[in-house]
Structure formats: C-alpha cells, structure tokens
Amino acid sequence: MTQRNRTDRHHRTGAAAGGLAAALTALALLAGGCTEATGGVLGTPGAAGLRDPYFPKLGNGGYDVGHYALTLAYDPGTGRLDGTAEITARATQDLSAFNLDLAGLTVDRASVDDAPAAVNRAGNELTLRPREEIREGAEFRTTVTYGGVPEPITDADGSREGWLRTDDGAVAVGEPAGSMTWFPGNHHPSDKAAYELRLTVPAGLEGLSNGVRTARRTAADGRVTTEWHTAEPMASYLATVAIGRYETASAAPGSGTVPVLTAAERPIADATAPLRDEIPEIVARQARRFGPYPFSTAGAIVTENEALGYALETQTRPVFPASAFDRTTLVHELAHQWFGNSVSPASWRDLWLNEGFATYAEWLYTEEYEHVPARTHFERAFAQETNWAFPPAAPPTAENLFDPPVYQRGAMVLHKLRETVGDRTFDEILRGWPAKYRHANASTDDFTSYAESVAGRDLDELWDVWLYGDGKPAKP
Template sequence: MEQRTLVRILTPAVALLLLAGCTDGGAGVHGKPGAAGVRDPLFRKLGNGGYDVQHYALTLAYDPATSRLTGTAEITARATQDLSAFNLDLHKLHADSVTVDGERAAANQAGDELTVRPHGDLDKGDTFTAVVRYSGEPQKITDADDAKEGWLESADGVGALAVGQPAGSMAWFPGNNHPSDKATYDITVTVPKGLKAVSNGQLESERTTGNRTTFSWKSAQPMASYLATVAIGEYELKPSRTPTGLSVLTALDPSVADDSAALAARIPEVVKWATDYFGKYPFTSVGAIVVPNGDVGYALETQTRPVFPAAEFNVETLVHEIAHQWYGNSVTPATWKDMWLNEGFATYAEWLWAEEFDDIPAQESFDEAFADEDNWAFPPADPPSAAKVSAAPVYGRGAMVLHKVRQEVGDDTFFEILEGWATAHRYGNATTEDFTAYVEEESGQDLSEVWDVWLYGKKKPAA
C-alpha cells in the first residue's frame, strides 16, 4: 500500500490563506475553488461543483454502546474544471485527516462544508482520489418538512439506521451530496459480534474476528448519495434468488420478523410483475429492510434494499418502493424539483397493481386523486419550497399526469413509453423537460395541453 502522509485540520484563518494560493508546495495556482453547492432550485447548499465522483469506498466502524462512528472515505473523482480546492458535504463529524492522491491536503470545516485544498492544483479532466478519515457521533437531521433522516439510532439502543433523502447521507460520510452526482459504492461496516450491518447491493463477505464482525457490500451500478443506507441491528437475514437468478436478501428486525415474513417472500413476485411493465430490473440484487415503527417514520427506496417501518410494510408500499428501483434509483432526477419523476411514477405503479389484481381501474384511482384537494396545492413539476418536496401533488398529481398521457397516446404507446423511458436514461439523471420531450418524440404527438394543465398548471381544471 502506498504510504500516505496526513495533515492536521487547519484553523479557518490558515485554511483561507491556503485557499488563496499560499501553499507550502510553491505550486503555481491556475485553478479556482469548486462551488460550495450546486444551486439546486430547492436545496441551494447541497452538493458541490468542480468534480464528478466516480466511486466511494467507505470503511466504517460503529459501536451502539458509545454511539461512536469512525470512518475512512476514499473518494475517486474527476475534476470538471481546473481546481484549486473543492468541497465535500459532512454534517457534525470531524475530519481527522485528509489526503489527495496520497499527499497531505489542507482542510477546513465550516457548518456542513469540508473544504479541501490539494497540495497542487488539479487540472480539468484529472482523476484524483481524496481520502478522508473522520469520526464522531453521527446525528439525525430534521428536514424542512420536519421528517427525520441522517443517522437514526434504534429505539431499543441496539443499532442504527442511515437514511438520506434528501440530505441525510452527509451525516455518516463525506461526499457530493446531490442526486446529480451518482457513483458506485463499496461499503464495509464493522460492528460488535452478534449484530448485522446491512447495506446496498451485494454482500461480498462477512468476517468475524474476536468480538467484531465486518460486513462488506458492493454496489456496482451508479447510486445517488441519498439512496445509500446502512442498517445495524439484530436482523434476521434471509438470502434467496428469483427464478431468473436475481439475488434477493431481506433483513427483518426480530421484533417484526414474524409479521413481515410472508410479504417479504413475495418480493420476487413483485419484481417479476414490475419487469413486465418497466423492463429489465436495473440492479444485481433486491430485497428489503423492515424495522420497528419507532426507528423511522416513513418507507424509503434505498437502492436495491428499500427501508420500511413495520406499519408501512404492505403490498401497496412494497410495489411503490420496488417501482422506484427503475424510477428514481436507475433514472434519477437531475434536481430535487424533478422529484415527481420519482413519486408520480411509483404512485402510478400502485394504480397499475390495483388495476391488475384488485379490479380497481386506473381511472378510479385517478378520480380519487383528482378529488383530493391536497393534490392541487401546487404543480407537481414546481414544488414551491424544500418543505414541499414530498408533499401530496408530487405523488398524486404526478400520477395524474401519467394517466393523462396514457389517455392521450393510448395503452400500447403509453406502456412502450414507461419501459423506454427507464431504458433510455438507465443509470443516469433526467429532468422534467427530458421527460416531456421524450414522450412527444415517442408518441409523435404535441402534448402541450397535458403539460400546461396537469404538470405546470396552478389551477384545478374542470372534471
């Protein structure tokens, strides 16, 4: 292994001098600092400019008895501009040391920003590796809508759960915390013997040494940071495979395992149904993490292994979160304003399931959503604030948009669009404008009225 020389975390005043170009290496300064924030329309401070992460290798150790997390984040990225410095998002954890390409780097923490100044400037197009060693007691984050995310300690004190939508991943690892910068992940977690550490993707190994057990997970397909998860506890793990060979792994908290087992066993059935509508499943594994109701207040589509509180582990929510593996996880919104492309599609998947198995026509689901005044608070493609990013119109009215498209273009074309959209933007990011253009190109129709009234319109139309 290459020897790495580490540097202390500098005071803000010294760090500012270094950012101005006063480095001890004497290298000429030609780059500029990357932006602190990507200027997302709803979350201006999330993410960072100047680089594109390719891969995260996270090595973590957590002890529930002390609530202490120690971690090493090895971040491989490509500079998208000439860089003299760049930022990483990190919340309430201390960066103990930072290197860039094996050389010491100046670093300064202010709020949720960790500013890194490499020994020498990075040229546009350069691939570099930043290694951040960090530690502390990870915290939960309260969203603008008062939901809790980040690092959530379990109610029984035995473990913890990391959930990240929209900002929570920075509570447990430093990174470019915006959905527009997707990367592959290796996540290795060491916990006290007897506990399990569950994450995204494939379980590569499980090793016990003394009184500690290490779990290594690999996500080979790109993932947005908000979809990364770690669940630590006394989970019952059940591995299996679908008839097509897809790896399935469920993790059920023992307190809810008996009540959850039957539905967990239906995951292959739901995935098979979804592939008939949405095309090939985009990842190499699937599953679920089911926790007691007090541990988290909502279900979340964490990539390949959605998280469910026991009260929400039902068929409708399972269909919703499995549909997200295509819409939201594989095809990820370019900004948080495009979130209806996640939730409208997943809600419409619920309508399709009800149409096929419960004899409830999608039109009936549409009519119910239309009658719900909460769905008319704002246009689904234009949430007015961060507090409204998960509000009713993003879900219900988002699904109504899709149903109006279905009515306009007909079933055959509509279902081709559903599958084609997921295929065309597989593993990428997309905007609302990308979607409307795609639909019109594939259907050969001008759907301006649908977009103007149902997607962007501020008033409820006549029934």
C-alpha cells in the same frame, strides 16, 4: 419514498517567463491555491454548492465522483461512528481546492493522492486544498478519516433523516440530505457513483447496506464485518446502513430477475416473512411492465424503529418501518428502483418523476392483479383538494417536496398521458423512459420531450393543465 406528511428527501511556463511565473506561483500559493500554471492560467476552487432550486448548498462543483469506498465501525453503546472515506473522482476544471459535504462529524485528517491536504470547515462544507493543483480531466483520490456521534437532520416538513439511532444499532436514510451525516461526499443526486462499503459492528449484531454482500466474517472478539458492493451508479441519498439484531433471508430470483436478500429485526421477522417472500415475484411482475430490473440484487430491510416514520427506496434494498411494510408500499418502493434510482432526478425540482411514477405503479398493480382500474384511483385523487395545492413540477418550497401533489397529481399526469396517447404508446413510454436514461439523471423537460417523441405529437396542452397548471381542471 412513501408520501411524507411523514407519518407514513491542474506545464509550467518556459524560462523566458521565469521571473513572472515564479511570482505568480508564489502569489497563488499565498492565496491558498495550488499551482501548476498553464499559459499563466491557475486553477480555481470548485463551487461550494450546485444551486439546486431547493437545496442550493447541496453538492459541490469542479469534479465528478466515480467511486466511494467507505470503511465504517459503529458502537451502539456510545453512538460513535468511526469512518474512512476514499473518494475517487475526476476533475471537471483545473482545481486549486474543492468541497465535500459533511454534517457534524470531526475530520481527523485528509489527503489527496496520498499527500496531506489542508482542510477548512464552515458548517457542513469541508474545503480541501491539495498540495498540487488538479488538472481538468485528471482522476484523483481523496481520503478523509473522521468520527464522532452522528446527529440526524430535521427536515423542513418536520421529519427526521440521516443517522437514526435505535435501541441496539442504527438506521441511515438520506433523502434529501441525510447521507452527509455519516459520510463526506458530493451529496446531490446529479453526481452518482459506485460504492464499496465495509461495516464493522459489535458481536451479535448484523450490518446491512446496499448492493451485493461480498464478504461476512467474525473476528475473535465477536465483532462482525460485512462488505457490500454497489456496481451500478447510485445517488448518495439512496445509500443506507442498518445495524441491529436482524434476521436475513435469501430468495431465489423470480423469473428473469435477480437474487433477493431481505432482513427484518428479530421480533418482527416471522410476521414480515410472508410479504418479504413476495419480493421476487413482485420484481418479476414490474420487470414485465417497466423493462429489465436495473440492478444486481433486490431486497428490503424492515426495522422496528418507528422514529423512521416513512419507507425509503434505498437502492436495491428499500428500508421500511414495520408499520409501513405493506404490499402497496412495497410495490411503490420497488418501482422506485426503475423510477428514481436508476433514472434519478437532475435536481430536486424533478422529484415528481420519482414519486409520480412510483404512485402510478401502485395503480397499475391493483389494476392488473386486484382488478381495480387505474381510472378509479385517478378519480379519487382528482376529488381530493390537497392534490391541487400546487403543480407537481413546481413545489413552492423545500417543505412541499413530499406533499400530495408530487405523488398523487404526479400519478394523475401519467394517467392523463395514458388516456391521451393510448395504452400501446403509453406502455412504450413506460418501458422506454427507464431504458433511455438507465443509470443516469433526467429532468422534467427530458421526460416531456421523450413522451412527445414516442407519441409523435405535441402534448403541450396536457402538460400545461396537468403538470404545470395552477388550480383544478373543470373535468377529470
């Protein structure tokens, strides 16, 4: 994401225990649990929230999602979204119930493995109680049918995310919590999954999303349905939908990279075409520096909607408001495909690993192709007092997650690492880090340990001053 000041987030027991087992079963059912007791042990509800340092209620425990299949239909005139989410997951404990995150929209019905499931709601938490207890390790499929008018979320820093309406459609962006405004799920970056999305929109409009477009068809009434496939794991905050009067363009891949699909709303299509045409070569250049591009496709979506006051690195297809579609921001959001999207944060506290790397990618780009040394950017960032408000690895509150230290001081950490270990070792780290954690999650501790293992030395002094230190060092 561009920096946000946001002008620019379940064996039954034997007959010997028959009477007691029956009694326990009845009690568990009365308590709302579903039983199939093993040795008298009953399943329990999964946790409602993963206790993230900044968003403790985001995400849910007791299961791991492997795949989302979303079927959506949107009416821009009324703002109504109708959806069915089929969520395939594996239980990480014996489950009597489990939660999904969903904001605002009304649930019509839900099932687990084709059997109706009871649904209770408290705020953004849906609690589903399946007819049969789910055993630890079992794969299960949940289907939720829902609808309503999605409402955006206003973040702690005042920016807006989620489902954002436009004059003729909508744009959906989700960092850190907005994806729960348009589909139910386990909305924490630590639970990544593959996606299939089928999107139907009115005649004359285009529907766009992440990944590879596998089908596009027009019904007799003119409605357009597109289908999108994201094979590689994706954190839910990186899912996107864009609906409107878009022009699309396909480009041959740059050397050693992948096919590119871009889209821009019609009034800005011509003006944005030259920079969109540069994406294959920018991706190819970054692949030479960061290692193989981690996904099956690349691209961009450019919207006129200035309610979206920032660009976001939505997986494979970053979203930009027209005012933020420039080469520097494009380089930043494309770099996120390695740093943030493929290697995703273990918790929101680790966000500097996304933003520090993407900001440093800007510095590397200008160093290599515009002959402005990264050291020049470092010195400018060092001189800006706003970058010293807090350590990049420890934003004080959720409101500070997208503040300058996460971006600029995060990039300074990487430049000091480069100066400390030398270019050859730094380049090994730069390529090795996204390779080691490809399509996985990683924490700050993971990174510092990895860098030290590659460097073959203790780097505590560097981390203590630049990554965790309070205040500005005497010298850059």
